[in-house]
Structures are given as structure tokens and as C-alpha cells.
Amino acid sequence: MTPTLAGVPDAVARFVPPRAARALVLAGAAASIGSTFLPWTWTSEFPGDLTVTGYPGGNQLITLALGACTLLAGAASLRPSRTRWTPLLRGLALAQFASTWYVLLAIAFELGGLVNWVAGTVVALVAVALPLVGALALPDDDDPERSDGRTFGRPVEIAVLFVLTFAAMLMVGYGLATEHTEQFVGFVLAVGFAAWGLNRGGLLEHVSAMAARNRTATALAALAAAVAFAFVQNDPAHMTLAANVLIFGAVALGLNIVVGLSGLLDLGYVAFLGVGAYVAALVSGSVYSRYTGAPLPFWAAVAIGIAVAIVAGVLIGAPTLRVRGDYLAIVTLGFGEIFRITANNLDGVSGPRLTNGPNGVPGVPDLSIFGYDFGEPHTILGVTLGRFSNYYLLLVAVVAICVFVYARVDRSRIGRAWAAIREDETAASAMGVNGFRYKLLAFALGAALAGLAGTVQAHVTTTVTPDQYKFLATAPPNSAFLLAAVVLGGMGTISGPLLGGALLYVIPEKFEFFDDKQLLLFGLTMILMMRLRPEGIVPDRRHRLEFHEREIAESEGRRTAARPPKAADAGAAT
Incomplete structure (x- = not known):
């Protein structure tokens, strides 16, 4: 068994049954999506204009995206697969919680107190906490059997790589387009914890293996997304930053x-x-x-x-x-x-x-x-x-x-x-x-x-x-x-x-x-x-x-111990 997330009180996992935990994840993810259609403050002085009802803006878009990802991952976790769903759900829920609470606390801190909160603020505070509580209460996954074989056919893998590459390009464009520090900090918190969850859940490993099997397609997808970025993000200030980043990246590649x-x-x-x-x-x-x-x-x-x-x-x-x-x-x-x-x-x-x-x-x-x-x-x-x-x-x-x-x-x-x-x-x-x-x-x-x-x-x-x-x-x-x-x-x-x-x-x-x-x-x-x-x-x-030689050896040992004996081994033991 994989150890639980460090710092999680044992009472959370002890008193919340697994079914209730999954219900909390799904219901909280749906509620957090709904909270983005409510205003989070009554004044437009906070960056992103979070005062509009029925139209998410600013960092509400991050909460909306993470809520949708958590909802999909929670629904997919009901079926067995090679993905470790518990750490993935914890990462997504923690990303949504950290990003949303940072923005809501920044509203109170920068605008002069809790008087700048509205009903939608309280809904968002509670809604994003529910998936985190549910994810922390979920039992840890057994380390699943890994496979280096193809999960999909080659055309499907290439299509997935192109979709993921362009999604990453749009995410980078959103990060560059943030005009204020508050928006960018919320974006960084969301991306950082979500990446942690994806890595712990094994999805990044699957994508890396997929990219290694389709190197040419991955390179073409990255090139196409980089070219499309100039047409999607055409602000002069942002393109100046992007051009300087490419200079810096090219030189860093030479130093590598x-x-x-x-x-x-x-x-x-x-x-x-x-x-x-x-x-x-x-x-x-x-x-x-x-x-x-x-x-x-x-x-x-x-x-x-x-x-x-x-x-x-x-x-x-x-x-x-x-x-x-x-x-x-x-x-x-x-x-x-x-x-x-x-x-x-x-x-x-x-x-x-x-x-x-x-x-x-x-x-x-x-x-x-x-x-x-x-x-x-x-x-x-x-x-x-x-x-x-x-x-x-x-x-x-x-x-x-x-x-x-x-x-x-x-x-x-x-x-x-x-x-x-x-x-x-x-x-x-x-x-x-x-x-x-x-x-x-x-x-x-x-x-x-x-x-x-x-x-x-x-x-x-x-x-x-x-x-x-x-x-x-x-x-x-x-x-x-x-x-x-x-x-x-x-x-x-x-x-x-x-x-x-x-x-x-x-x-x-x-x-x-x-x-x-x-x-x-x-x-x-x-x-x-x-x-x-x-x-x-x-x-x-x-x-x-x-x-990580020691950690990898311990992981392989746990995998070997958890693997059921083969028929030949069982016969020999008998």
C-alpha cells in the first residue's frame, strides 16, 4: 500500500467511508463548477472582474477547468485501470483548493476585509473544500501493474498527443495573458498541484511513454502548437516575452x-x-x-x-x-x-x-x-x-x-x-x-x-x-x-x-x-x-x-509482492 498524503489527519480517512468520500469528490466538483457562475465579489477593483453572474472570468476559469477535470477523474475512477486515481484526485482537488482559496483570501486582504465577499464567495469556499476532504479520505491505491505496451492504436495515440499539446499551448497562453500578480499566482498554484497529482497518478508516465513511441508525431505537434501560438496570443507585450523565452530556451539547449x-x-x-x-x-x-x-x-x-x-x-x-x-x-x-x-x-x-x-x-x-x-x-x-x-x-x-x-x-x-x-x-x-x-x-x-x-x-x-x-x-x-x-x-x-x-x-x-x-x-x-x-x-x-535508486527498488519490491503467483510458480510451490 502507498502511504497516505503527508500531514493528513487520520480522522479524515477513519470517519469518512469510501463511498461517502467519492460522493464528496463528485458533488464538490460539480458545486465548484457551479460556483464559478456566481459573483465572488461586488466590486470590479479586483483583477479579472469577478462580479458577473452567469459568466466566469479571471481566476474563475481556473476553478472551472479544475472542477471539470476533478469531476471527470472522479467518474473515471469508478472503473479499474492502471491509473492511480487517489493521488490524482488529491492533486486536482488540492490544486483547485489552493488556487481558489488564494484568490478569495486575496479579495478580502487587498480590498479591505470580508465585507467584499458575497454569497458566491461562501459557496466557492465550501465547494472547493469538499473534493479535497473526499480525496483525502479515499483509500490509497495499490501500486498497479505497469505496462509498456500501447494503450490505444497508433492513430489514436497521435491524435491524443496533438490534443494534449494544443491544450498545453492554450494553458501557457492563459498564463502569459494574466496581467496581474494575483491572477498569475493562482494560475501557478493550480498548475503546480495539478502536475503533482498527474505525476503521482501515473498519467504523465503514460503520456511520456506515448510520446517516446511517437517521437516524430510529438515533434510535429509541438511545432504546430508553437506556430499556432502566434495566432492565438497576439498581444505585443506577451509576444515580446515569448520571443525572449525562445532565445533563452535555445541557448539553454546549447548549454545542455x-x-x-x-x-x-x-x-x-x-x-x-x-x-x-x-x-x-x-x-x-x-x-x-x-x-x-x-x-x-x-x-x-x-x-x-x-x-x-x-x-x-x-x-x-x-x-x-x-x-x-x-x-x-x-x-x-x-x-x-x-x-x-x-x-x-x-x-x-x-x-x-x-x-x-x-x-x-x-x-x-x-x-x-x-x-x-x-x-x-x-x-x-x-x-x-x-x-x-x-x-x-x-x-x-x-x-x-x-x-x-x-x-x-x-x-x-x-x-x-x-x-x-x-x-x-x-x-x-x-x-x-x-x-x-x-x-x-x-x-x-x-x-x-x-x-x-x-x-x-x-x-x-x-x-x-x-x-x-x-x-x-x-x-x-x-x-x-x-x-x-x-x-x-x-x-x-x-x-x-x-x-x-x-x-x-x-x-x-x-x-x-x-x-x-x-x-x-x-x-x-x-x-x-x-x-x-x-x-x-x-x-x-x-x-x-x-x-531515486532506492525508491525505485522499493517500488519494484512492492509490485513483485503484490503480483499474484503464476500457475507454474503455484505448481512448483505445491
Whole structure:
């Protein structure tokens, strides 16, 4: 039997029978759905306008969605399956409870007291508590027998993957569209506890297995959803944030080659992003550029930016990759600072005039590819795409290229050599793996992906300055946040660094009260992750086995003990 949820009073499970518990879950989920059609306050001063009867708005939509999911999961739990329904229902009920109570308490706190509550507020308070009480009183599920076989046919699995991907895209769009901290906090609470429940219930495991069996379809679904996002969410402020997230994610994916696949700690990686950005800015035709010739086409700027970044990666890697561990980290940290100081000094006074020193290269013009001006709005399929929507779509292509390169290299002979070096470089050398050559290749390829992202970043931000590429700055991208994105998301995976980069970029932007405390948020996040999930949000299978070897062994032991004996075993025992 799986232990009950920590901190749940025994009296809840002792005095509420299972049938009554299921009735509480179903009735409470239905009541919580109904509460969203009632006003939660009488004044529209609270974000989201929660004063309308019969039309949910603001965070009421989150309560409505979670109530529907809880109701469906509660109904589905009446039939036996491989899903562990009790932890799933607890996660969904806890997500709805935490998100709704936070919003209702925020109404009273921010507007000046309980006088701002109305009858619908009390209904919502009670309604969202009923599913939580019922879910906590449910008996724990036995650990079900897992199966790696297909649950559905291949066409159905592909359709499910597309539906889930687009649903995730709409959920992300809702999170970005939240205009106030109160709304975003409620959204984060709901998503966090719901994800916990889905993971404990085994549904995320089923979806991951389904995606692994249909890699091409999963990639196409993610690409289609990313492109559709520009047409669904077309607000300039939100698309600016989305474009910056893609830049950050692409660079984090390149760093994952160095850190996640090869096991090399690079603390100056953001310098390669700066190399690509400076190259693109200098050949873009800006009036502040040292290069006064005709602007080069974008493909040429990309090629030069990647080439210079590779040269920089080889130059830093060749003399330093003989060292390992902390010594390598110190050297790469020095390289990042050398790049920033050099860019500061190439101002025509301290050194040759090339980068304009601390002033950088402002006025980088917008791109124009095949006559498509990225700085001008364009109407496609009836939707007007602004400047940042145009660059967002370009960055989707850049991230797709980075993902393709990463996936192909990871499953190649080179990727296996990197894995061997990461696990034990001495043993890999004894088996004939040329550690220096493969580590140098990792540095070069990681630098190339960062240089590619940098060439686009220069045109998105229109200004390139040395202070943008520090080891630790007040805002990403910087080397510390890039490394944190890889560790937070999951080293050695594709979706992990992208998810980690998105979280580290979006959360500080949305939490207005953390405006000058981003380093505090960064530190707290790392501490919690190392304590609760050291393998990352999207763990690599090898890292998960390393960090949870004991728990997995105990789970397998419980499964073996609970499995009924086979006929042959029973005959032998007789």
C-alpha cells in the first residue's frame, strides 16, 4: 500500500467511508463548477472582474477547468485501470483548493476585509473544500501493474498527443495573458498541484511513454502548437516575452550539450551568445557599426556568427579541456569575463574601435528575408502579426533547428561517447574514447547553437551591449540563469532546458513584487529543486535512476509482492 498524503489527519480517512468520500469528490466538483457562475465579489477593483453572474472570468476559469477535470477523474475512477486515481484526485482537488482559496483570501486582504465577499464567495469556499476532504479520505491505491505496451492504436495515440499539446499551448497562453500578480499566482498554484497529482497518478508516465513511441508525431505537434501560438496570443507585450523565452530556451539547449550530455561545467557560456549577437549587429548595417559596408543578408550573418562562435569555443576549449571539474568551471568563468571586458575595451580609446565599448551597437535594423520585413505588421489568415510575432515565428524555426541537432547528436555515436565521458572519463579513455577531441566537439557545437540564437537576438533587442552578457545579472539571459535552467528542467533532455528556461524567464517577469529580488527567487528555487526533485522537472532516465535508486527498488519490491503467483510458480510451490 502507498502511504497516505503527508500531514493528513487520520480522522479524515477513519470517519469518512469510501463511498461517502467519492460522493464528496463528485458533488464538490460539480458545486465548484457551479460556483464559478456566481459573483465572488461586488466590486470590479479586483483583477479579472469577478462580479458577473452567469459568466466566469479571471481566476474563475481556473476553478472551472479544475472542477471539470476533478469531476471527470472522479467518474473515471469508478472503473479499474492502471491509473492511480487517489493521488490524482488529491492533486486536482488540492490544486483547485489552493488556487481558489488564494484568490478569495486575496479579495478580502487587498480590498479591505470580508465585507467584499458575497454569497458566491461562501459557496466557492465550501465547494472547493469538499473534493479535497473526499480525496483525502479515499483509500490509497495499490501500486498497479505497469505496462509498456500501447494503450490505444497508433492513430489514436497521435491524435491524443496533438490534443494534449494544443491544450498545453492554450494553458501557457492563459498564463502569459494574466496581467496581474494575483491572477498569475493562482494560475501557478493550480498548475503546480495539478502536475503533482498527474505525476503521482501515473498519467504523465503514460503520456511520456506515448510520446517516446511517437517521437516524430510529438515533434510535429509541438511545432504546430508553437506556430499556432502566434495566432492565438497576439498581444505585443506577451509576444515580446515569448520571443525572449525562445532565445533563452535555445541557448539553454546549447548549454545542455556541454553540461547535460558531456558533463562539462561551463560558467561562461553566455559569452557565445554575445559573440553571435555582436557579429550580427556589426554586419547589420547599423549606423553605429564599425563595418560601414553594405549590410550582409541574414543567412550570411548567421553563418559568420556561428563560425566565429565555433572559433571562440575551440579557442577556449583547446588549452583548457585538459583540466577537469572545478578547475574547468573556473577557466570558463574567466572566459566569460574576458569576453565582456574585451567588448568594453574595444571602444577606440582603450583598444581598437570595434564594439563601441560600453555603449555597444544600438540601432540594429529589423530583418528582411525574401522581402518579408520583420519590423512591419503583416496580416496572415486574418490575424495581424506584429514585430515581435514575426520574430517569434523566426525563433520557433531556430529552436526547431537546435532541437533537431540536439536529438540527432544525442542518439549518435558522438552522443554515446559524450555519455561515457560524463559518467567516467578515465574508463571511457581506457575503452578508446578520445576524451579531449569529443569534449572539444561539445564546446564547439554548444557554442554554435548559442551563436545562432545570438544572431537573432541582436535584431530582436536592436541593441547589443557588454552588460547583457555577464555571469550574473539582474535579468536573464546570463550564465548563472542558463545553468539553472538546465539543472531545473533536467540535464540531458530536450524539453527540460526549454521548460526550465521558460520558468526562470517568465516567473520573475510576472511576480511584480520580486522585481528587485530575482536572485532571492533564483536561490529559493534551486534549494527546493535540490531537495524535492534533484533530477529536474523532466528527468533523464539515467539521472532518475541515480537519484531515486532506492525508491525505485522499493517500488519494484512492492509490485513483485503484490503480483499474484503464476500457475507454474503455484505448481512448483505445491
